Amino acid sequence: MAKIHVTATVNGDEVEFLCELEETLLDVLRDELHLTGSKEGCASGDCGACSVMLDGRLVCACLVLGVEMEGRSVETIEAMAAGDELHPLQQKFLEHAALQCGICTPGILVAAKALLEKKPDPTETEVRFWLAGNLCRCTGYDKIIRAVLDAAAEMRVS
Amino acid sequence: MSTAEKLENGKFKWVGTRPVRPDGVDKVTGRARFGADLFLPGMLVGRVLRSPHAHARIKSIDTSKAEALPGVKAVVTRDDFKEMPSESVAAGEMMIDYRDMTRNIMAREKVLYDGHAVAAVAAASASVARKALKLIKVEYEVLPHVIGVIEAMEPGAPVLHEAMFTEGVEPTPDTPSNIAARNELGRGDVEAGFKKADIILERTFDTAPVHQGYIENHACVASVSEDGKAELWCSTQGHYMVRAFCAKLLGMDISDLRVTASEIGGGFGGKTIVYLEPVALVLSQKAHHPVKMVMTREEVFRATGPTSGANVWVKLGATKDGKITAAEAVLKYQAGAFPGSPVGPGCMCAFAPYDIENVKVVGYDVVSNRPKVAAYRAPGAPISEYAVECVVDELAEKLGLDPIELRLKNAAKEGTQAAYGPKFGPIGFVETLEAAKSHPHYNAPLGPNQGRGVASGFWFNIGGESCATININEDGTAQLMVGTPDIGGSRASMAMMAAEELGIDLDKVNPVIGDTGSLGFSFLTGGSRVTFATGKAVIVAAGNVITDLRERAAKIWDIPVDAVEWEDGFARPTSSNAGEFDPLSLADIAAMAAKTGGPIAGHAQINAQGAAPGFGTHIVDVEVDKETGRVTVLRYTVIQDAGKAIHPSYVEGQYQGGAAQGIGWALNEEYVYGEDGRMQNTGFLDYRMPVASDLPMIDTQIIEVPNPNHPYGVRGVGETPLVPAMGAVACAVEHALGTRLNELPMSPPRVLKAIGAIGEAQA
Amino acid sequence: MEQMRYEAPDTVDAAVALLVGAGGETRILAGGTDLLVQLRAEWIEPDLILDVKKIPELTEISKENGGFRIGAAVTGAELGEHLGVKKAWPGVVEAVELIGSVQIQSRATMGGNLCNASPAADSVPALIAAGATAAIAGPNGRREIPVEDVGTGPGRTCLAKGEIVTSIFLPSRPAHSGDAYLRFIPRTEMDIAVVGAGVSLTLDGGGKCSAARVALGAVAERALLVDAAARALIGTPVDDAALDNLAKAASAAARPIDDKRGTKEYRIKVSGVLARRAAQAALERARQS
Numbered sequence A: 001m002a003k004i005h006v007t008a009t010v011n012g013d014e015v016e017f018l019c020e021l022e023e024t025l026l027d028v029l030r031d032e033l034h035l036t037g038s039k040e041g042c043a044s045g046d047c048g049a050c051s052v053m054l055d056g057r058l059v060c061a062c063l064v065l066g067v068e069m070e071g072r073s074v075e076t077i078e079a080m081a082a083g084d085e086l087h088p089l090q091q092k093f094l095e096h097a098a099l100q101c102g103i104c105t106p107g108i109l110v111a112a113k114a115l116l117e118k119k120p121d122p123t124e125t126e127v128r129f130w131l132a133g134n135l136c137r138c139t140g141y142d143k144i145i146r147a148v149l150d151a152a153a154e155m156r157v158s
Numbered sequence B: 001m002s003t004a005e006k007l008e009n010g011k012f013k014w015v016g017t018r019p020v021r022p023d024g025v026d027k028v029t030g031r032a033r034f035g036a037d038l039f040l041p042g043m044l045v046g047r048v049l050r051s052p053h054a055h056a057r058i059k060s061i062d063t064s065k066a067e068a069l070p071g072v073k074a075v076v077t078r079d080d081f082k083e084m085p086s087e088s089v090a091a092g093e094m095m096i097d098y099r100d101m102t103r104n105i106m107a108r109e110k111v112l113y114d115g116h117a118v119a120a121v122a123a124a125s126a127s128v129a130r131k132a133l134k135l136i137k138v139e140y141e142v143l144p145h146v147i148g149v150i151e152a153m154e155p156g157a158p159v160l161h162e163a164m165f166t167e168g169v170e171p172t173p174d175t176p177s178n179i180a181a182r183n184e185l186g187r188g189d190v191e192a193g194f195k196k197a198d199i200i201l202e203r204t205f206d207t208a209p210v211h212q213g214y215i216e217n218h219a220c221v222a223s224v225s226e227d228g229k230a231e232l233w234c235s236t237q238g239h240y241m242v243r244a245f246c247a248k249l250l251g252m253d254i255s256d257l258r259v260t261a262s263e264i265g266g267g268f269g270g271k272t273i274v275y276l277e278p279v280a281l282v283l284s285q286k287a288h289h290p291v292k293m294v295m296t297r298e299e300v301f302r303a304t305g306p307t308s309g310a311n312v313w314v315k316l317g318a319t320k321d322g323k324i325t326a327a328e329a330v331l332k333y334q335a336g337a338f339p340g341s342p343v344g345p346g347c348m349c350a351f352a353p354y355d356i357e358n359v360k361v362v363g364y365d366v367v368s369n370r371p372k373v374a375a376y377r378a379p380g381a382p383i384s385e386y387a388v389e390c391v392v393d394e395l396a397e398k399l400g401l402d403p404i405e406l407r408l409k410n411a412a413k414e415g416t417q418a419a420y421g422p423k424f425g426p427i428g429f430v431e432t433l434e435a436a437k438s439h440p441h442y443n444a445p446l447g448p449n450q451g452r453g454v455a456s457g458f459w460f461n462i463g464g465e466s467c468a469t470i471n472i473n474e475d476g477t478a479q480l481m482v483g484t485p486d487i488g489g490s491r492a493s494m495a496m497m498a499a500e501e502l503g504i505d506l507d508k509v510n511p512v513i514g515d516t517g518s519l520g521f522s523f524l525t526g527g528s529r530v531t532f533a534t535g536k537a538v539i540v541a542a543g544n545v546i547t548d549l550r551e552r553a554a555k556i557w558d559i560p561v562d563a564v565e566w567e568d569g570f571a572r573p574t575s576s577n578a579g580e581f582d583p584l585s586l587a588d589i590a591a592m593a594a595k596t597g598g599p600i601a602g603h604a605q606i607n608a609q610g611a612a613p614g615f616g617t618h619i620v621d622v623e624v625d626k627e628t629g630r631v632t633v634l635r636y637t638v639i640q641d642a643g644k645a646i647h648p649s650y651v652e653g654q655y656q657g658g659a660a661q662g663i664g665w666a667l668n669e670e671y672v673y674g675e676d677g678r679m680q681n682t683g684f685l686d687y688r689m690p691v692a693s694d695l696p697m698i699d700t701q702i703i704e705v706p707n708p709n710h711p712y713g714v715r716g717v718g719e720t721p722l723v724p725a726m727g728a729v730a731c732a733v734e735h736a737l738g739t740r741l742n743e744l745p746m747s748p749p750r751v752l753k754a755i756g757a758i759g760e761a762q763a
Numbered sequence C: 001m002e003q004m005r006y007e008a009p010d011t012v013d014a015a016v017a018l019l020v021g022a023g024g025e026t027r028i029l030a031g032g033t034d035l036l037v038q039l040r041a042e043w044i045e046p047d048l049i050l051d052v053k054k055i056p057e058l059t060e061i062s063k064e065n066g067g068f069r070i071g072a073a074v075t076g077a078e079l080g081e082h083l084g085v086k087k088a089w090p091g092v093v094e095a096v097e098l099i100g101s102v103q104i105q106s107r108a109t110m111g112g113n114l115c116n117a118s119p120a121a122d123s124v125p126a127l128i129a130a131g132a133t134a135a136i137a138g139p140n141g142r143r144e145i146p147v148e149d150v151g152t153g154p155g156r157t158c159l160a161k162g163e164i165v166t167s168i169f170l171p172s173r174p175a176h177s178g179d180a181y182l183r184f185i186p187r188t189e190m191d192i193a194v195v196g197a198g199v200s201l202t203l204d205g206g207g208k209c210s211a212a213r214v215a216l217g218a219v220a221e222r223a224l225l226v227d228a229a230a231r232a233l234i235g236t237p238v239d240d241a242a243l244d245n246l247a248k249a250a251s252a253a254a255r256p257i258d259d260k261r262g263t264k265e266y267r268i269k270v271s272g273v274l275a276r277r278a279a280q281a282a283l284e285r286a287r288q289s
């Protein structure tokens, strides 16, 4: 089957890939580029495990076609830490034990980062509604919400 | 200081603290590799063709067109799996029969539920695999189906298994039915007990089957080489179980199959059996390539284990002052397409929190055209205990007693004879009730349309076989290996116990999960057993390391080993009589290992006995919108006896996660079937698990009544937190409405119906 | 099967030409939040996927005759950030913002919501209540029709082959008027409406309702404009009696089915409840405007 050639920016690097029309951005990231930090929980936009930033907007990578990526830029969980330095959200997730199995964690971190970029001082309710598209079955969300609020507080100070 | 002394004084260095988990960084950076994250050279994509019918005889399967499609490397059907004789084995906390297992992974004579696997392909790409599935022709003779448990028990219901005659009734019936088994337990004389009662309540409850809802779909990669040796990578709660099941189904030697557990994205009991793994192995063997198989979410819902839906009848009798004199229940649990619901533990747990003289519980294991149930957190217990807790609450209401007081009057304590058999050792049930009673939450005011519920719960917790190895590296660091997959932070607890025992810093211990080729058999991560049983293995292994270390020090000092003691990470002479020597640290001894006899290690292979039950009490406030029937959870508190919390954050996490799952079960989660017997809500949009905005913070209180059978007092905490939740939420809703629903989920239409805002007649 | 093709033209004319020229099934791709799900589930197997997000006309919001013309491919997130539209038609914007999660909002469009023609689409009752129109371009030129005429049944629209919706027009907002949209879902987020109700109303100088439009979603094969419910408000001070009548009219107009998301009787009851609550919210806004 003829594949389509696409050039896009992934985590700051220009990459080229071939994809079938039916492949989503998530398929491309995982199966073509082997960036497996973005997870597939549903492939239908319901769980948020595949959350990435597409040209500065938070999207489900499973609901974007690979071919739509031509000339566009995506950022994934793999780009969240700056070198050895974890992002404050990552650090707070560790400190608060905001993950159990960890499958939802990459998507939640990407989504939470998008929130704090838009709203550095969110309320608990705002965090909860912002993260409503990210399912976590293990934690009951409590520690996740606390970690996000704590990271926000720390980021406002620094 | 000895462990006992440390426990007494609470003088632990690591146990009871909240360090960052060792695998944490990998999990927040996306580096951790889960089931679907492995890529092998030449790997193919495997996919399963599933039945569109709830019940049908397979007349023929024609795979020739699929096999001819370019890019297709292998196709398998029932013909690729051999018949298995009936043989029951433990799969986690449930039992499973190999005869059924082989039929569940690939249908043989019949398909028994929508989504039942009928064939599978391995192809060069996902798109080719999808096309290949469409080219497989299956001829079905569609049969009448039955979905509900009560319907399935009726005479004349479509029978799933023509050779199934109810076990446990005398004489064995001579006609087949969907009732696989009847079991009964109890003690005392319930008739006499009810005679002593001033008040008797009898209620019937219905609960919907619910899915474990792990976010990671089932996934595996199999690679079989030409000599028959195989490697399997999969997301599982127990890779030794996967090995045992696959080897048995495929007729392999156990030593020929090496299974590695990937990181696991949730299981809750649902990843204690095999679905894709044997199929991937056979595909790989046929295709001579590694094969990766990943389920879609729809497949997970249609074909993997929910827990039972059920119908439960409960009868309680009590005196005026609230002493329960007799308790009786009949439990009818759905097993799914094959026998083996958790009705057994459901019966055992039903009245376990209470000290009741006269108890009788009867359970029925009932098959119907649904996916075979799998374990789900305290399998069986949440259903029966939900029903019992609702009646206990109503009893308190009718007697004008506080529901916690009523429970305190009847609570099981150390020495109580449980109806299911044993006498309880030290348990913390009363402590959770007392804590609940004095908790600010319990005494906070409520607003209009709000209600508060409390309920308690019990689960056995289990022990069992575990191995652990500690290898001391040349630089004094320790490599800790266990065989139980880390599903929620257990690496941290294992490493903490090892560091505590050895007296070294936690960051010097590197815990890993060994594959089946690296470590001996370990039972799975389930039954709330890992911190208890594998933890015990770690402690024994550490003890063996210490013995070795003492011997090395004795050698270095040239004194008898008995004259060397190990304390806080140092070998020291027991007294000055033994000689004047500077203490040797673990690192000092490790550096001299080559000269003193070679590498230093400790191993343990144990069958951990003495698991101790967990009790919890939940308090919840809800508000009900009486015009729409929506229930909002306002406040939630979980109080549970952990025995000892090794890493309190992860204990709290278990409490919170269990409560959240219970809220979902109580309010909105259910399977919706069409007339055609097909599941209609096969995605997260319509299978409504709680999202972040649905829940409040979930407060926790850890009670610690130590388990005497674990050096640190650990009980295990993973399952109990789900048990009280449905009862607590149900009682809260009932108090807000003034009406009892006796049905789960308490979805908005059911709530409106219960308060008469909409009537049966209008429908 | 023919190989699926992907095109992303940058003008409406080119898009129409591609659609007209294509054999077999064609699908427009806007945000893809419906389309990709349907593709994955293999409910649809189009021969051509036509991405309209590169057409400027479809991705802009502009002022027109005191109202707003919103490109069919404007995302929910972009609409939510447009203060002008939000101020004039808060009910429409809140309806669009209810669609899915933040992630979905980054992609989902009103054009997609309308043309997917789900009876439960959230923006549609709000748009109908607002008196919005849809601009359509096709091989035979352009036309503009009321939003309520676009959907004809579940998954069906009145669009002919080669036609696309280019924009949605929200008229200028009269003085002392307000709109609101409410939906019922069992959870707080990430659900499809069990019932949706949009109300737009205008008050005269004396605080009496002079004009109203009421629309319901998820209670029939497509969103309903309920004249009887509007009449229950017009000429009244939107008091309890009027609201009771509105609720009765809304429940009477609902003709739902039982499905996985709710029962028939439940939907009938809640239609009235939500219509009433939406009218109260719209009234509050009208009083403040």
Ligand SMILES: Cc1cc2nc3c(=O)[nH]c(=O)nc-3n(C[C@H](O)[C@H](O)[C@H](O)COP(=O)(O)OP(=O)(O)OC[C@H]3O[C@@H](n4cnc5c(N)ncnc54)[C@H](O)[C@@H]3O)c2cc1C
Pocket: A044, A045, A046, B685, C027, C028, C029, C030, C031, C032, C033, C034, C035, C036, C037, C052, C072, C073, C098, C099, C100, C101, C104, C107, C108, C109, C110, C111, C112, C113, C114, C115, C116, C117, C120, C121, C122, C123, C159, C163, C164, C165, C166, C190, C191, C192, C193
């Ligand atoms: C997780 C999730 C949650 C959701 N929640 C909601 C919700 O709460 N409420 C709700 O209403 N919907 C919901 N949806 C459905 C969907 O997001 C909305 O319908 C959305 O508005 C669709 O817009 P889109 O741009 O993504 O459409 P697309 O998927 O791109 O298109 C949808 C359909 O419309 C056609 N189409 C698109 N644009 C045009 C055009 N300009 N002209 C002609 N035809 C066109 C397409 O061919 C396709 O058939 C949800 C979806 C997901 C995945």
Ligand code: FES
Pocket: A039, A040, A041, A042, A043, A044, A045, A046, A047, A048, A049, A050, A051, A060, A061, A062, A063
């Ligand atoms: S995988 Fe994309 S939202 Fe679930």
Ligand code: FES
Pocket: A098, A099, A100, A101, A102, A103, A104, A105, A135, A136, A137, A138, A139, B215, B265, B266
């Ligand atoms: S930590 Fe397991 S799903 Fe969130």
